Amino acid sequence: MGRSPCCEKEHTNKGAWTKEEDERLINYIKLHGEGCWRSLPKAAGLLRCGKSCRLRWINYLRPDLKRGNFTEDEDELIINLHSLLGNKWSLIAARLPGRTDNEIKNYWNTHIKRKLYSRGIDPQTHRPLNAASATPTTAAVPSPSTATVPVATSSSNKKINSDSISSSNTTTNTTHDVVITNNNNNSNGFQLVTNSAYANTTTKVGTDEDSNSSSGVTVEESFPHHQLNLDLSIGLPSHQVSSSVNPEKLKAEEHDQKPHVLYHWYGNITGQGVCLCYSLGLQSDQACYCKGMGATATTTTRVTTTATDSRKRCLVGSGAYGTKTGTEEEANIERFG
DNA sequence: AAACGTCCCAACCGCCCTCAC
DNA sequence: TGTGAGGGCGGTTGGGACGTT
Structure with a gap:
C-alpha cells in the first residue's frame, strides 16, 4: 500500500x-x-x-549493553534458542542480557554458522548435514565467505511466530520439542531440553551456581533430531501459585529490576503458575519472582508456530513481547505482571 | 610498501504489526 | 471496520579493519 x-x-x-x-x-x-x-x-x-x-x-x-566477545556459554545458548525460535533475533536477544538482536544476528552469521558446519550441523535446520541432504543447503562445509548460505527457508525463517502458542486450528509450520523440567535437587533449577540436533541437549538455566554467569548451559550432542517441535513440557513450581497470591506483591518483594512475565495456565493445569521467562534462560538479575519455586510435575503443552496468525504474542514473551492480545484467549493463557 | 582478498559489523531498507482514530 | 502513522523486526549491504601475497 x-x-x-x-x-x-x-x-x-x-x-x-x-x-x-x-x-x-x-x-x-x-x-x-x-x-x-x-x-x-x-x-x-x-x-x-x-x-x-x-x-x-x-x-x-544504550548504557546496559555488554561489550566484548561472546562466551562459550552464550554461544551454546544462542544455538539452543535458535533451534527453538529460528531467526527470531529479538527473542533470542531478550534472553541474552546486554546483547542486541543485531549483534546476535551478526554473530550468528559470522561465527556460529561456521561453528555448526564444523560440527556437521546445518545451522538453519539444526539437523546433521548429511540428514539434511534433501535441502538445497547441504553439501560440504562452506568456506567462510559462503557461509552466508541461501536461507533454506523453511518456514521457520519466515514469519513464524515461535512466540506464539497455538490453538488447535493454527497452521503448523515448524515445531520444536522443548522440555522444561526442574532440577530436583535445586529448587531454583530448571532444565530446558530441546529435541533438535541437540537432542539430549540440556540447557540448564537459573540455578544459583550460574546466577552470575552469562548462562548455565551444558550441551551434549548425540541424536539427530527429527523435526523441530514445540512440545513444551513445563515443570511446575512446587509451591503452586494459589489464587490468593498477589503477583504485584511478589514482584515487589522478590525482584523489581526487569520486566518479566508470569503466565497462568488454565485447562489441564488450572491454577498453577508457570514462569517461562525464567525457565527459558533469563539471568538471575532478571529472573522473575517465581524463582525459588520448585517443580512437582511435568506438564506438556503443545506450542506450535504458525504463519497464519502472527498476531499471537504469548508464552515465550518477556518484556516487550509480553503484550497481551485477544488471541491469548485461544491459548488459555493469562499474563500476570 | 602496495595490492588484493576476506572478514566483520554498523547501518540501512523494506515489510509487518500494533494502535489510535 | 478501515486506514494511516509509528515502531519494530529480519535481511542485506557498504566500507573499514585485518590478513595474505
Whole structure:
C-alpha cells in the first residue's frame, strides 16, 4: 500500500555516526527518555532519520549493553534458542542480557554458522548435514565467505511466530520439542531440553551456581533430531501459585529490576503458575519472582508456530513481547505482571 | 610498501504489526 | 471496520579493519 517515508531523506545524514551526533542523542535521551523516534531527531538537533536514531541507541549507545566477545556459554545458548525460535533475533536477544538482536544476528552469521558446519550441523535446520541432504543447503562445509548460505527457508525463517502458542486450528509450520523440567535437587533449577540436533541437549538455566554467569548451559550432542517441535513440557513450581497470591506483591518483594512475565495456565493445569521467562534462560538479575519455586510435575503443552496468525504474542514473551492480545484467549493463557 | 582478498559489523531498507482514530 | 502513522523486526549491504601475497 505504499507508505510515506519515515523522514525527509534529502535532509538527513546517512552512514557512520559522528561523536557529536552520538553525544546529542545520548544527552537527549538522558533528559527526555526514549519517546517518539520520529520527532526525536528534530528535537535533539540531529539530521538523522528517527529510525536511524533508534537503531543507533538500541544497538550501540544504550548504557546496559555488554561489550566484548561472546562466551562459550552464550554461544551454546544462542544455538539452543535458535533451534527453538529460528531467526527470531529479538527473542533470542531478550534472553541474552546486554546483547542486541543485531549483534546476535551478526554473530550468528559470522561465527556460529561456521561453528555448526564444523560440527556437521546445518545451522538453519539444526539437523546433521548429511540428514539434511534433501535441502538445497547441504553439501560440504562452506568456506567462510559462503557461509552466508541461501536461507533454506523453511518456514521457520519466515514469519513464524515461535512466540506464539497455538490453538488447535493454527497452521503448523515448524515445531520444536522443548522440555522444561526442574532440577530436583535445586529448587531454583530448571532444565530446558530441546529435541533438535541437540537432542539430549540440556540447557540448564537459573540455578544459583550460574546466577552470575552469562548462562548455565551444558550441551551434549548425540541424536539427530527429527523435526523441530514445540512440545513444551513445563515443570511446575512446587509451591503452586494459589489464587490468593498477589503477583504485584511478589514482584515487589522478590525482584523489581526487569520486566518479566508470569503466565497462568488454565485447562489441564488450572491454577498453577508457570514462569517461562525464567525457565527459558533469563539471568538471575532478571529472573522473575517465581524463582525459588520448585517443580512437582511435568506438564506438556503443545506450542506450535504458525504463519497464519502472527498476531499471537504469548508464552515465550518477556518484556516487550509480553503484550497481551485477544488471541491469548485461544491459548488459555493469562499474563500476570 | 602496495595490492588484493576476506572478514566483520554498523547501518540501512523494506515489510509487518500494533494502535489510535 | 478501515486506514494511516509509528515502531519494530529480519535481511542485506557498504566500507573499514585485518590478513595474505
